[in-house]
Amino acid sequence: MLAGRLPYRGVLITTGVLAAVLASVWRLDLVAAFAEGADSLGELIGFLQRFAAPDLAPAFLAKVGQGAIETLAISLIGTLLAVVGGVLLALPASGRFGRRGQAAARFCLNLLRSVPELVWATLTVLAAGLGPFAGTLALALHTAGVLGRLYAEALENAPPAPAAALRGAGSGAVAAFLYGTLPAVVPQWVAYGLYRWEMNIRMAAILGFVGAGGLGAQLYYALSLFHESQAATLIIAMLVLSLAVDAMSGWLRRRLVTA
Structure with missing residues (x-):
């Protein structure tokens, strides 16, 4: 009887998924959107062609370099603050300070990670005003919620x-925690922190769209002024910065986690 139920259940699941996809296409009016996109294909090609010639003027590249350093600093400091906050919340969230402390810490972790980084950045x-400090705080708040939950699970x-x-x-x-429990979870904590840094370098580049500094703010201004060549240079800088942080994070994981 079980073998007979499985195909029937699979048909129901497949039908439900297809119905959800079709309903989403209808709700978003994607057919009309694709038709409009086909009509404006020439304009789209011209727009992309203007991106094919990035601005390599030394003065502008110097500004891009400053933005890249600012973006890197936002991601790094934001992640470090999140690691500290995550550890402080993970201890009570893992049940080490009673049920009330556990419930309060888990509520804080849920709140922090439920609000997206862009919303935190807007707040x-x-x-705190425009600038990289706001972006650093936004990354720290959201990432503390994510890391705190992972750290608490590692402790449990x-x-x-x-x-x-x-x-x-x-x-x-x-002493029992420091010498008995902590050595077992620190490699996981380090790996989680480095992985979140890889994600935060990308998010730090986006937060500038709401005024949080870095390459994102420069890209927002370039797009607002229709400076496609400068926007192309900034997008390339974001890509290079993300690849560099990914490589650095992977190298650190191999050196620290396996040490």
Whole structure:
């Protein structure tokens, strides 16, 4: 009977997925959008052709370099602040300070990661003004929620035997955590933090669209003024910066996590 139910269930699931796809296409009016895109294909080709000649003027490249350094700093400091905040919230979220502390910490983690970085950036720009400080805060707030949950899960899944052995030998709770539990979770914490840095370098480049500084702010101005050649240069800079951070993060993971 189970073998007979599985194909029937598969047909229901497939039908439901197809219905959802068709409903989404109808709701978004994608057919009309594709038709309009085909009509304006010539304009689109011309727009892309203007992107094919990036601005390589030394003065502009110097500004791009400054924006790249600012974007890198936003992602790095934002991630480091998130690591600290994630650890502080992960300890109570893993149940180490009672049920009330666990519930409060998990609520904070859910709140922080449920609000997207762009929304946090909009709020921090309103609170702290335009500039990279707002972008750093936005990344830190959202990423702390993500890392805090991952750190808490790592603590919950850590083997209890080493800490229990230390407590049985007379060690206090803090010493048992530092020498029994922490060494087991630190490699995971480091890997999670570096992975989030890879994601944050991309997000840091986008946050400038809402006034949070970096390459994103320069790209927003270039597109607003229809300077396609400068926009192409900025997009290339974002790509190069992301690839460099990915390579650096991978190298650090291999060196630190496996050490």
